[in-house]
Amino acid sequence: MGISLHIYGYARINPPDDRTNYALMNFHSSSSQALFNVRDYGAKADGETNDAGAINKAIDAAAASGGGTVFFPAGTYLSGSIRLKSNITLYLSSGSVLEAMDDPAAYDAPEPNPYDMYQDFGHSHWHNGFIWGVNLHDIAIIGPGMIYGKGLTRNISRDHLPKGLGDKSIALKNCHNVLLRDFKILHGGHFGILVTGVDNLTIDNLIIDTNRDGMDIDCCHDVHITNCIVNSPWDDGICLKSSYALGYKRATENVTINNCIVSGDYEEGSVIKGTYQLFPDSVRVSHTGRIKMGTESNGGFKNITITNCVFDHCQGLALETVDGGDLEDVTISNITMRDIYNMPLFLRIGSRLRAPKGTSVGHLRRVNISNIVVYNSDARAASTISGIPGHDIEDVQINNVQFFVKGGGTREQALITPPEKEDAYPEPTMFGTLPAYGFYIRHAKGITMSNIKIRCEQP
Template identity: 60%
Template sequence: MTLTTFKAYPQVYNVRDFGAAGNGTTLDSPAINAAIDAAAQKGGGTVLLPAGIYLSYSIRLQSNIHLYLDAGAEILAAFPGKDSGYDVAEENPHNRYQDFGHSHWKNSLIWGIGLENISITGFGKINGAGLTREESRLPGVGNKAISLKLCRNVTIKDISMVNCGHFALLATGVDNLTLHNITVDTNRDGFDIDACRDVRISDCTVNSPWDDAIVLKSSYALGFVRDTENVTITNCFVSGYDKGSVINGTFQRDEPQAPDQGFVTGRIKFGTESSGGFRNIAISNCVFERCRGLALETVDGGFLEDVVISNITMRDIVNAPLFLRLGARMRSPEGTAVGRMARITLSNINVYNADSRYSCIISGIPGHNIEDVTLQNIRIHFKGGGTREDGLLTPPENEKLYPEPWMFGTIPASGFFIRHAKNVALNNVQLSFEKEDLRPSLWLEDVQGIRVGNYRTPLPTGVKPYLLKNVTGFEVKGSDFEMKN
């Protein structure tokens, strides 16, 4: 007797069968949610959006749902009406510890809370045209494209996302998250990865001129501290070109500023929300273009430890190419202690055409050092133009300010400003300048143990290679300093 085994495949639920019109004018979110409900009642399945434009308010994910956007399918966020709109933001007693947008999930185009085994894939588009980039508290207003809270086993891949409001993706407390081959061209943050574990971000393009492109956070939005840890980011392109001009291939540069009045953003960053910490993170093979530089920030009490960043190339960087800040903003529950930053390795980094006002910055605060930092194989071409007067400045501490390089004003170093640090190594560093820069290359204060090897930089006549204040254990080998000092 021959026994034939039949394999059961998950059912496909076509949203057209549930009444979706896909014409861009009929509100289709009720039909999409009905298809999700039907699939969930059978234990899960694929909810298919074939080609068409699906005008929508909140789409509510459920466990074991695969939302598939076929090529030519577009979920279009609807503008709220007088008596209709997105799901209302849920209550959160911990609002005061992070911005409104970080503290709520239901006021979104697509959201899920407490789910597992969910995916959003396909070659379609999510268009958040009806979302606001402001942190609106008005009922019915949506300000995020995708929001996930306390979910497990999540995959998002291949889709494109535009005009996504405050976040293209807000993932808070999500474990085992994969983001792959996603194109985002948006008006605020791209990916906000907050209090998440086991995260893989690969082969993504994120253009976000008015905010950060890929940002790791560790807020108090869940009502408890939860580190962001075990994260890899690889093969990604981040930028600050004019909104919409990367996805359409024009790469325009007409808009110079972000809402914080700084130049365009579009970078990879740790922080600012940092009540929890950041641990065991690797970033590699990424390109920054026309944006701010790499920023590692912990200012609310979290530990930022065990981070390796390598093979990064940057071009047209509008502030400090490298910014490491341990601060004491302390936007956390009362009694939280100042955090820690330690065991950081940055290697194989190439930067061309960087703003010289802020050089590169590694800055802790009095009594709290950044520790065990290695920078190796670093090449930076700065705009230059720093004056002798700039080299005499002493930047303020500004321990509690929001961290951005301009918090210190013009930096008195042409290469690296390092303050309140311990055990720092600069190996094989080469600096060059479009215009002559008359500031010392290194400006060091309250540094315990710094080793400089094969450090190359032009030193104009009469310019000291470094300025030291309360520095111990300063070692220089095989560098231009030995010849010029």
């Protein structure tokens, strides 16, 4: 039912016809994998027929043979739940689109999770994803095709989703050795990608143009995110989390984010098209689109690097621990930001403590931020480093920074004393107008700065 190939490590195969013109990732260096064309299993790719049965049949056949590549030739594959298995690669060829159905019975029901009171419903379930897998190893989704979450919902309550609805494009839990590379996600639902408890994860060269979170990396170890473009006007672009969804505290640690672009003010779909159409002023948009750690932060964040990234028409960096985890040992460097709708930098300890009883406030410490250029940010929202009484942010170094802000503050604003809001949801807007235009720092110690330049466009 396909072509048997011997692949060693990473390989790119370029035969003359489209059926076998694909790149293949094999996780076992000396094994052979077969190619399983979904059209051979009954997929119509006409954009009208439900191809879920054929797609899952091809995946089952590949798994039964010990692993293989499930190949999608050009066409539109309308589908409900696609269930991954170990040792499987999905290859989305050029011109192929996996389109999520809007049939209310097309998706698997969300599995029970006795710990879903500690994070929103969307973070607590995976079976209701468009493409999902739990307890798997050696899996990949690659190729220049597209995942279109047309039928996925984004408007769900914090604690419930009706049976049969899907709310995320890719959902993985407790997996290891995972590769996501080269494809596009349009209109991804609540999450374009949700990975929880996933280790040895590579996300490379994706374009995500979506209506809520681009990618959420939750309780994961050994993660590399590179060369990605994420446009998410209504929610976070690249978001690291450490929720309690696994039923225990687990840090997100050993993560690199390199060479990525995040944005928050382009109309959904225009980034994939290459037109980069800004929303008109008449449309209310939250302009989020940022890189963030939090809000879910039970397990904390450790050993994180973010470098060579661009923030475009969005909010700035946010580093938050409010649920008891420790956020520590973070390096951020070589960042440019332009047209920032709030503050460029937001570091926050809080006591929301959406966590099991007895959880104490965490720490935020040992953060190094350097070589940052910011143009046209809101002067009413100074970059903020704010702990809470009795819980200081510690040992933050900020070097070689240029901020060009709008200015226009008043004498009255300089006299404001912002509220503490110790247990509130953390957002850069939480304190309102601040009495500074460069940095606002409180409940902090060991903060060092050098070579800081701040210029206002108007007094």
